[in-house]
Amino acid sequence: MDNTHRLIQTSYKLKDSVRYRRAKNFFYDLLENPKARIRPYFDVFMILLVVSSVWVLIYDVRHDMGLFDDLFEWVAVTIFIIEYLLRFWIYNDSHKVILSHYERAEFINQPFHAWPALREVLAKKWEYMTQPLAIIDLLAIIPTYRPLRFLRIFLLFRLFKLFRYTRSISEFVKVLNEKRIELFTLFIFMAFITFTAATALFFFETDVADGKGVGSFFESIYWALVTMSTVGYGDITPHTTEGRVVTIILIIAGLGVISFFTSIIVSAFSEKMHEIRAQRVFSEVERKHIDLIVCGYGRVGQVVADQLALDQRQFVLVDPLENNVRLAKQKGYLAALGDAADSALLESLGITTQAKRLLCLTGDDVANVYITLSARQMNPEIEIISRANHRENVTKLRLAGADHTVAPYEIVGLIAAEYVGQPVAFEAIYGMLTGQNDVGIEAVRVRSGSVLDGRCMADIGFRQRKLIPFGVVREGGCPADGSSGTYEIEDRCFHFNPTPDFELQAGDLVVMFGHEYSVVHFRDCLERGTL
Amino acid sequence: MGRSDTLIFGCGPMGQEVAEQLIGRKLPVYLYSSDLDRVAEVLAKGFDAAVLDYTDDDKLRQVGIGEWVKVIFCLFPEEAKNVFLTLSARALDPDLKIICVSESPQSGQKLFAAGASKVIDPYEISGRKVHELIARPMIVDMLEHTVFGKHLDIAEIEIPSDSCLSGNPLSALDLGGRYNVVLMGVVDVEMSDSLIFSTSGVDHKLDAGDMLVVIGPALEITRLKGDLEEDRTAQLLGG
Numbered sequence: 001m002d003n004t005h006r007l008i009q010t011s012y013k014l015k016d017s018v019r020y021r022r023a024k025n026f027f028y029d030l031l032e033n034p035k036a037r038i039r040p041y042f043d044v045f046m047i048l049l050v051v052s053s054v055w056v057l058i059y060d061v062r063h064d065m066g067l068f069d070d071l072f073e074w075v076a077v078t079i080f081i082i083e084y085l086l087r088f089w090i091y092n093d094s095h096k097v098i099l100s101h102y103e104r105a106e107f108i109n110q111p112f113h114a115w116p117a118l119r120e121v122l123a124k125k126w127e128y129m130t131q132p133l134a135i136i137d138l139l140a141i142i143p144t145y146r147p148l149r150f151l152r153i154f155l156l157f158r159l160f161k162l163f164r165y166t167r168s169i170s171e172f173v174k175v176l177n178e179k180r181i182e183l184f185t186l187f188i189f190m191a192f193i194t195f196t197a198a199t200a201l202f203f204f205e206t207d208v209a210d211g212k213g214v215g216s217f218f219e220s221i222y223w224a225l226v227t228m229s230t231v232g233y234g235d236i237t238p239h240t241t242e243g244r245v246v247t248i249i250l251i252i253a254g255l256g257v258i259s260f261f262t263s264i265i266v267s268a269f270s271e272k273m274h275e276i277r278a279q280r281v282f283s284e285v286e287r288k289h290i291d292l293i294v295c296g297y298g299r300v301g302q303v304v305a306d307q308l309a310l311d312q313r314q315f316v317l318v319d320p321l322e323n324n325v326r327l328a329k330q331k332g333y334l335a336a337l338g339d340a341a342d343s344a345l346l347e348s349l350g351i352t353t354q355a356k357r358l359l360c361l362t363g364d365d366v367a368n369v370y371i372t373l374s375a376r377q378m379n380p381e382i383e384i385i386s387r388a389n390h391r392e393n394v395t396k397l398r399l400a401g402a403d404h405t406v407a408p409y410e411i412v413g414l415i416a417a418e419y420v421g422q423p424v425a426f427e428a429i430y431g432m433l434t435g436q437n438d439v440g441i442e443a444v445r446v447r448s449g450s451v452l453d454g455r456c457m458a459d460i461g462f463r464q465r466k467l468i469p470f471g472v473v474r475e476g477g478c479p480a481d482g483s484s485g486t487y488e489i490e491d492r493c494f495h496f497n498p499t500p501d502f503e504l505q506a507g508d509l510v511v512m513f514g515h516e517y518s519v520v521h522f523r524d525c526l527e528r529g530t531l
Numbered sequence: 532m533g534r535s536d537t538l539i540f541g542c543g544p545m546g547q548e549v550a551e552q553l554i555g556r557k558l559p560v561y562l563y564s565s566d567l568d569r570v571a572e573v574l575a576k577g578f579d580a581a582v583l584d585y586t587d588d589d590k591l592r593q594v595g596i597g598e599w600v601k602v603i604f605c606l607f608p609e610e611a612k613n614v615f616l617t618l619s620a621r622a623l624d625p626d627l628k629i630i631c632v633s634e635s636p637q638s639g640q641k642l643f644a645a646g647a648s649k650v651i652d653p654y655e656i657s658g659r660k661v662h663e664l665i666a667r668p669m670i671v672d673m674l675e676h677t678v679f680g681k682h683l684d685i686a687e688i689e690i691p692s693d694s695c696l697s698g699n700p701l702s703a704l705d706l707g708g709r710y711n712v713v714l715m716g717v718v719d720v721e722m723s724d725s726l727i728f729s730t731s732g733v734d735h736k737l738d739a740g741d742m743l744v745v746i747g748p749a750l751e752i753t754r755l756k757g758d759l760e761e762d763r764t765a766q767l768l769g770g
Contacts, residue, residue: 292665299634303658311666359661385664387657390544406660408653409548412606412632415651417552419630420537420602422687439728443670468729470713470746473673485711485748487683489676496683497713497747509669513715513728 004114008102011095028090031083035286043165046083049076050140050161077141084137091128094121136160171276179268186264190228190257197250198224204242213239228254274337281316281336282348290314291354295340295371296362297324300387300408304361305333316349340371343378351378360386360402365393369400376401441470441511442519444526448506451529458500465522467514471496474508536561536595540585540616541606542569545632545653549604550578563594585616588623597623605631605647610638614645621646678746685744686752687718691760692739701727701735710755712747 014020029036053076060069101117128134139157163169176183202220205213214220214236223236227250238244284290292308292315294301301317305328308315317328317335328335338345340360349355358375360368368386375384386402388394394405446452452460462469471494478486478493485496495502504510512519537553539546542564550573553560562580564570573580584590596603603620605613613631620629631647633639639650663671677683690696696704706714716728719741726744727735735741745752 299654300658300661303655304661307659307662308665311662313665357665359665361658361661385661387661391548404664406657406664408657409545411656411660412545412651412653413548413552415656416549416604416630417556418685419649420553420558420628421556422685441670441674443667468713468715471673471677473669487677489672494673494677496677497711511670511673513713515728 004112007098007114008112011098011102014095015099024090024093027086031087031090034283037287047162047165049079050159050165052076054159080137080141084134084141087134087137088125088128092124094124097121097124133163136163171272171279175268175272176265178272179264182264186257186260189260193250193253193257194221194224194228197228197246197253200246201238201243204240204246205238208239224250227251228257230254230258278336278338278348281334284334285316285349286354288314289354290316290334290350291356292316292359293318293340293346293349293351293355293357294359294361295319296360296367296387297321297328297335298361298363300406301359301361302327304359305331309333318345318349341367341374343374346371346375346378351375351382355379355382357383357385360384362387363389365389365396369393369396372397372402373400439513439515440519441513442516443473444510444512444519444523446504446506446508446510450506450526452504452508452510452526453506455504456500457498457502457504462512465514466518467512467522469498470511470513472498472502472504472508472510474505536600537602537604538563538594538596538600539604539606540564540583541604541608541612542566542573542580543606543608545608546604546606547573547576547578549606554578561594585612585619588619591619591623596620596627600624600627602628602630605629605642610634610641614638614641617642617645617647682748683746684749684752685746686756687742687744688752688756688759690737690739690741690743694739694759696737696759697739697741699737701729701737704729704737706745706755710747711751712745712755715744715746718742718744 030038030042033039053073056065056069056072059065097120098114098117101120102112105112129138136157140161163173198217198220201223202214202217205220207213214223219236226233226236227247230251238247292313294304294308294315295318297305297317297319301319301324305315305317309331315334317325317333318338318340319325319328319335320337320339322337325335325337336345336349340346340362351358358371360371360375362368362371365388368388372384372386375382383404384402385404385406386397386400388397388405388407389409391407391410394407397405444452457469460469473489474493474495475491476493477491478488485498487494487496514522536559539550539560539562542562546562546564550560550562560579562570562573562578563583563585564573564580565582565584567582570580570582583594592598594600603616605616605620607613607616610633613633617629617631620627628649629647630649630651631642633642633650633652634654636652636655639652642650660671678685701717704714706712714729716726717735717737718726719735719738721738721740745755747755
């Protein structure tokens with residue numbers, strides 16, 4: 001068996017091995033996957049390790065810690081090396097590269113050569129090794145090697161390793177990176193001034209008597225930077241009038257450079273701040289697996305949010321108005337500033353991944369239709385409940401893909417009409433239906449094999465339990481004989497006020513009115529299997 | 532005067548919605564607004580509407596407030612207008628039913644202080660409904676299709692003065708056997724507006740003038756109503 005053959009066999013074995021894949025996934029979660037639960041713990045551990053190893057390094061300069069120092073260093077470096085190798089390993093799947101080469105060769109009926117495949121594997125790994133963060137990792141390890149002890153200063157690179165583990169530092173770098181054009185302009189300007197001033201000073205001050213003059217061009221560059229940054233050590237000072245004039249001009253220019261620099265940084269952060277905050281919200285949504293998105297924190301949104309919070313349900317709010325978002329945050333709700341019509345925003349809130357429900361509750365029907373439509377396109381499974389402010393928009397929302405619509409004005413119309421006709425009944429019932437009273441409407445599912453399964457309505461004893469049976473929802477269509485008191489609800493059938501000999505089946509939903517205590521007691525009885 | 536008109540102030544979408552619902556129940560409805568364009572719009576849709584300066588008490592009297600009008604709706608989009616109209620109307624007729632919409636809980640309190648008999652907060656109700664849709668979708672679906680879908684009605688039925696039911700306890704009443712209705716409870720109008728549930732521990736003694744609250748198909752309810760009026764209900768008293 002030649003080596004090429006063995007290589008392919010090993011690759012297939014790796015591809016098939018569940019254990020190999022599981023191990024790789026585990027280390028991916030640990031080291032790279034930003035969504036993994038385990039990752040933050042690892043990050044904190046590594047931060048502590050890096051900081052303490054650098055602290056040991058500093059302490060060691062003046063004190064002798066003897067064996068402990070060596071031992072600690074040894075442990076830390078071992079961990080760093082293992083981490084480096086693991087990252088090297090999980091960067092890509094080498095066996096896949098080999099197999100894709102092999103399968104391509106098989107497909108076009110050409111002999112398979114191991115070398116090109118191996119070259120690509122190496123190229124991929126080299127790609128990893130030349131990444132800035134990977135180089136930093138390596139530099140954090142190498143100086144420990146005895147013959148290279150003079151590189152000890154590079155142990156400070158371990159501090160740069162912190163980039164990997166903390167998000168805020170990398171965000172800082174990102175902010176600076178976004179302003180690189182401005183910073184580059186500033187740098188050119190600064191270099192120009194420094195160079196001009198240094199040349200002028202060198203020109204005027206070299207030949208000053210008493211040897212107090214500028215010794216070299218490097219010294220005059222050093223002087224120019226110290227002066228321009230307004231640090232001004234005063235170890236090199238101009239003595240001639242010409243030199244002092246140069247200094248005056250340099251100081252004024254320096255003030256400009258400093259303020260320019262400050263303003264770039266400040267504006268970069270204030271522009272980025274809202275994005276950074278949004279990022280926090282997105283990551284929290286992801287971490288907590290929040291599956292309910294509420295668009296619009298207007299009046300309806302506020303009521304819904306309060307109710308959801310009472311139920312201790314997790315949700316995330318989206319509103320384009322800063323004021324509304326602030327209100328929501330004051331109440332402790334998770335809220336993102338932005339327009340929900342923006343599909344990138346919905347994407348970040350996980351509409352294609354973990355989201356199960358979307359509520360469009362803005363006061364603008366056009367926005368509701370748009371959000372509904374784009375959400376439906378992004379996720380055909382999601383349940384969408386939308387607010388319809390005008391009756392004629394209900395059909396449009398349905399067409400756009402809303403599962404349910406709620407129309408505030410229509411509700412007012414209904415209530416108003418009932419109120420005029422029969423105020424007493426309606427007020428009482430409405431309070432109950434909306435759950436504002438202690439007595440409410442509740443549903444109990446008949447599970448197969450439970451005490452309810454196969455029992456007649458008369459035998460359950462609703463009356464003694466202070467419950468009023470309202471009806472039974474049964475899966476499947478209604479009986480065709482058109483018996484009174486049955487109503488179709490989509491693909492289910494509602495039997496209103498079932499007769500005493502109505503027999504319950506598994507899967508039925510018994511709807512009843514009653515005080516919450518009675519319902520709880522009833523459920524409790526069912527759980528214990530005693531009626 | 533035998534008239535009992537319902538006046539709606541404010542011809543916005545909400546006014547139209549309410550008017551439509553009331554007309555659906557064969558109630559005489561008039562829409563008023565101070566905005567000419569709005570009035571023209573509703574007139575075009577076939578409603579009875581007119582321009583009216585609601586700040587003028589004489590004008591309000593002319594359209595019947597304080598005389599034959601029993602119910603008014605204040606559905607202006609502006610809170611202040613609703614409060615003003617409620618105050619004026621209450622001053623003209625202490626018994627008038629004034630129904631207002633409010634945008635927030637605070638304005639609801641103001642409207643009550645101004646004399647409104649009922650304040651509807653559409654946003655509050657919609658919000659609760661959305662929440663119900665999330666928390667108990669099956670029940671909401673069922674109610675949508677039955678009670679709010681016109682298959683089943685909620686009705687209040689007054690016990691006539693000479694009914695043989697009066698004097699009997701609520702628990703003795705057995706409607707379910709003879710009528711396909713569910714008896715929710717009873718409201719003793721003389722005592723309070725709140726519903727005494729038929730299953731609550733309190734066994735209320737029925738009394739002429741009490742309102743029975745039932746849910747059921749319209750036909751069954753009419754049958755029950757008829758029987759109660761003609762006092763053929765002695766057999767309803769089970770044990």
